[in-house]
Every structure is written in C-alpha cells, then in structure tokens.
Amino acid sequence: MNRLIIIGNGFDLAHGLKTSYHDFILYYLKDNIIKAFNEGVKKSYNQPYRSLYHHRHDMLEVSISVEYDIYQSIELISKTSKIKDFVELTDKRGISFNYIFKILEIGVHKFSKYNWVDFEIEYFKELASIKTKGGYDIDKNIEELNVHFDNFKALLESYLKAQQGLLKTTFDRKLLCDCFCEDILDIDVDLETIASQPPKRLLFLNFNYTNILEPYVKECRKRIHSDINYIHGSVNDENNPPIFGFGDEFNKKYKEFEDEGNNELFKHIKSFGYLKTNNYSDLTRFLEIDKFQVQIYGHSCGLSDRTMFKEIFEHVNCLSVKLFYHLKEDGSDDYTDKTYELYRHFSDKNSMRKKIVDKQKSRAMPQPIQTISNV
Structure with a gap:
C-alpha cells in the first residue's frame, strides 16, 4: 500500500507563516x-x-x-x-x-469564520448570482468580477512570497516525519483485511503555495520513496503558477454554466487551471497504481476542492482516511468539524464511515519544534 499525504494551510501556520485568510486581509487593509x-x-x-x-x-x-x-x-x-x-x-x-x-x-x-476556501466559495456565489440575475450587462459584470479576482490573486501571490522569505527559523522535523512514514495499521483499515505494513511510497499532495514542506519530503526520502505534488501551484515556480478559484463541479449552479456561451464563467474554475500542468494527471496515476491510505494535515477539506476530493476519497483504491487534527490551546480540537467536511465529499455514506479512521485511533498533528533561528 501507498500513502497520500494531504497538506493544507494549517501546516504553514504551524511553522509561523502568516498565511491565513485573516493575516492577508489584515495586511491588505493596513x-x-x-x-x-x-x-x-x-x-x-x-x-x-x-x-x-x-x-x-x-x-x-x-x-x-x-x-x-x-x-x-x-x-x-x-x-x-x-x-x-x-x-x-x-x-x-x-x-x-x-x-x-x-x-x-x-x-x-x-473574518472570524473565514478560511481561504470560504473566499473561493463566496466568489462562486457572486458569479452564480450575476448569471442568475441576467440583464443586458451580465457579460460586463462577470468580466469585472474576474478582473477584481485576478487583482486579488496577484496581491495574494506577492504576499505569500514575501511571507515565505521572512521565515528564518529551522525546525526539528522528526516528529512529523515519523507520522508521515509510520506503518499503515491493520486497525485503521476496515474495507479489507491487511497486515500492518510500512507504506511503499509517499505522495505529498501540497495545497500550499510555499516551499515549507520541502525539507520534510527530503527527510522522508531517506526512509521511503517520496514525491511532492504542488497541486495548486507554487510561488517559486513560474511554470507552475498558483491556482486559486472554485473547484466543485458537482454544485448544481455550476452545472448550469455548461449551457452558457460565456467562457468568462470558467476563468477561475480550478479544473481548467489543472490542465495547464501535469500535476493532476500525476495524482491520478498515483491513485491508480496501488491501494492507498490518506493522511490529512492542516487542510479544511472544504467544498471548494470537492471535485478532487471526491476522486480521491471515493476511489476504489482508497482504503483509509486518517485525520491529524488541530489541538487548540483551550484543549478543544477540530476533528469533528473535519469529519463534517469530509462527509460532503462522499456519495456513499456507508463507505465514508468505513474509510474515516475514528478519533480514538487518530491524534493531533505534532507541532513543529523550533531548533535554530537565523535572525
């Protein structure tokens, strides 16, 4: 079996990067x-x-x-x-x-309830609203919305690149790498009878645009064959530009777009961004080659990426989904909230209950330990 490791914005935040929606908006206003x-x-x-x-x-x-x-x-x-x-x-x-x-x-x-996924969803709601209202200026309004969204994306990319450059701290990577490389346990898999075993291969599906994950992947390569897929692009690679937009092709309103003759409706739909690189096809090949377990670190698993998540979680080779939840300072955690989000990506709810590893067998994501500061 292989392991697919999903990395979200919570991973960067745990390393001290100010890359949350809240951080960026506050910076922009100031x-x-x-x-x-x-x-x-x-x-x-x-x-x-x-x-x-x-x-x-x-x-x-x-x-x-x-x-x-x-x-x-x-x-x-x-x-x-x-x-x-x-x-x-x-x-x-x-x-x-x-x-x-x-x-x-x-x-x-x-702001108190918003993550990046919520902003992407809000964009789609506005896009759908303009289409529904119609009128003689519908094309103009859609184009104007997309221009503003383009400006937002450009500012966000510049901001993230700057934040990445500000990080001068190094971390002890052992705790997280131990989680990435741990055995796939028989008790974590309900769909088939397996013997506990180390994963043959790791694929880090990185939804972040920064390079903070790179040292971890290099460390894991010393133990297991490991690759990284910047599925949403990177601020460090002009050949793999950041993808930011909406990615739920199962949304009822999205299906109505297909009958329209306005290509501006698809300008910030993620699927068309995926076609510009081989990242998505590389992911698909990984899903097909062998059975796999999914680990999730710092990702909200929101609806803005439902097209991709349905393909991953409902794939016949996906036998287990293990959450490394966020343990908050007050002792609460987001495990249950994450399962609510995962629920929306499964058409077969019985399969969902069998694939998601229960909380007693899950644990909090280890927090990075600072070792040396170069400041």
Missing part, C-alpha cells in the same frame, strides 16, 4: 491605509479638509478624515493583530472604506 496617508500628505495642499487622506486601489477605496492625530492613528492601527480590533479602531478614527470588490467586504465582516 497597507491601503498607509498608502492613503502617504498620498494624502503629498496632495494635502489641494485636498478638502475632510478628504485630506485618500487612496484608491483596484479593489478598495480608503478615506481618512483629520479629526484625530493621524500619526497616532496610523501607529495604533499598525499594532492591531485582529480584524475585529482593526475595524473598531478605524471606525473610531474616522477612516472609511469603499469596497470596489464586494466579496472583499463580505470577507472582512465574516
């Missing part, structure tokens, strides 16, 4: 306030009093009044670490936002 301030200072001699500080980006427009000490306001805002505190402080300090990209506004107000 950055635009600073730009509004800098541009306002330069143009202050011809600006009305109330709109002295003003900046317009492709997705957001920022205006700052001068009722408060602006220097002090900027300093206070720059120190906020939560979007909730940021929003409250900017409201008090006379800073207003006009969201040109409306999905961004929704994401700011739902």
Whole structure:
C-alpha cells in the first residue's frame, strides 16, 4: 500500500507563516491605509479638509478624515493583530472604506469564520448570482468580477512570497516525519483485511503555495520513496503558477454554466487551471497504481476542492482516511468539524464511515519544534 499525504494551510501556520485568510486581509487593509496617508500628505495642499487622506486601489477605496492625530492613528492601527480590533479602531478614527470588490467586504465582516476556501466559495456565489440575475450587462459584470479576482490573486501571490522569505527559523522535523512514514495499521483499515505494513511510497499532495514542506519530503526520502505534488501551484515556480478559484463541479449552479456561451464563467474554475500542468494527471496515476491510505494535515477539506476530493476519497483504491487534527490551546480540537467536511465529499455514506479512521485511533498533528533561528 501507498500513502497520500494531504497538506493544507494549517501546516504553514504551524511553522509561523502568516498565511491565513485573516493575516492577508489584515495586511491588505493596513497597507491601503498607509498608502492613503502617504498620498494624502503629498496632495494635502489641494485636498478638502475632510478628504485630506485618500487612496484608491483596484479593489478598495480608503478615506481618512483629520479629526484625530493621524500619526497616532496610523501607529495604533499598525499594532492591531485582529480584524475585529482593526475595524473598531478605524471606525473610531474616522477612516472609511469603499469596497470596489464586494466579496472583499463580505470577507472582512465574516473574518472570524473565514478560511481561504470560504473566499473561493463566496466568489462562486457572486458569479452564480450575476448569471442568475441576467440583464443586458451580465457579460460586463462577470468580466469585472474576474478582473477584481485576478487583482486579488496577484496581491495574494506577492504576499505569500514575501511571507515565505521572512521565515528564518529551522525546525526539528522528526516528529512529523515519523507520522508521515509510520506503518499503515491493520486497525485503521476496515474495507479489507491487511497486515500492518510500512507504506511503499509517499505522495505529498501540497495545497500550499510555499516551499515549507520541502525539507520534510527530503527527510522522508531517506526512509521511503517520496514525491511532492504542488497541486495548486507554487510561488517559486513560474511554470507552475498558483491556482486559486472554485473547484466543485458537482454544485448544481455550476452545472448550469455548461449551457452558457460565456467562457468568462470558467476563468477561475480550478479544473481548467489543472490542465495547464501535469500535476493532476500525476495524482491520478498515483491513485491508480496501488491501494492507498490518506493522511490529512492542516487542510479544511472544504467544498471548494470537492471535485478532487471526491476522486480521491471515493476511489476504489482508497482504503483509509486518517485525520491529524488541530489541538487548540483551550484543549478543544477540530476533528469533528473535519469529519463534517469530509462527509460532503462522499456519495456513499456507508463507505465514508468505513474509510474515516475514528478519533480514538487518530491524534493531533505534532507541532513543529523550533531548533535554530537565523535572525
């Protein structure tokens, strides 16, 4: 048997990278306030009093009044670490936002519940809404939405590349590598009778765009044949650009797109991004060559990747799905929430119950241990 190891954003976060949806949005909002301030200072001699500080980006427009000490306001805002505190402080300090990209506004107000998958789903909802409403300007509205989404993707790629460059810490990789390379246990497989055995081969299916996983794969290669598949692209490889969009072809509204003559509807559908590289075909070949167990680390398993996940989890060769859940500081964990998400990817619920390893046989993902800081 082989092992497919799914790696999500929680893996990068565990290594100290600020790559969550929350991190990026907070950075973007702060950055635009600073730009509004800098541009306002330069143009202050011809600006009305109330709109002295003003900046317009492709997705957001920022205006700052001068009722408060602006220097002090900027300093206070720059120190906020939560979007909730940021929003409250900017409201008090006379800073207003006009969201040109409306999905961004929704994401700011739902920040406490949002992950990247939720933003992708929100994009699809807006796309479907425009199509449903129709009207003479439907093509224009779809194209405009996609332009904003392109701008968002470009900013995200630049941000992730910068965050990756800021990480100067090394980690002890043994605990995680021990999990990656551990035996496939007979008690973890209900669909067939097997003897506990080490996996013959590992494939790391990396949904992250950074290279933080690379040292782990190199370490695992010393024990087991191991490969890495940057299924959603990488910020480090121009031949494998990041894929960001919607990936649930089983969605009822998505099926309606196929009857439309507007190709803009498919511009940010992941399946078409997969066709630009051999990553997806490499994954398919791995699924076909032998029976396999799936391990999941730091991935939400949300609906935005349902097309791929259904193919993996419902594959006849998939015998076991093992969650390495996130254990929170308060002692709670996300094991049950993850099973809710996995449930949505299975048409055969009986198969799901047999494949997912129960919590008593699962465990929390080991947290990386810092060894040396090069800062």
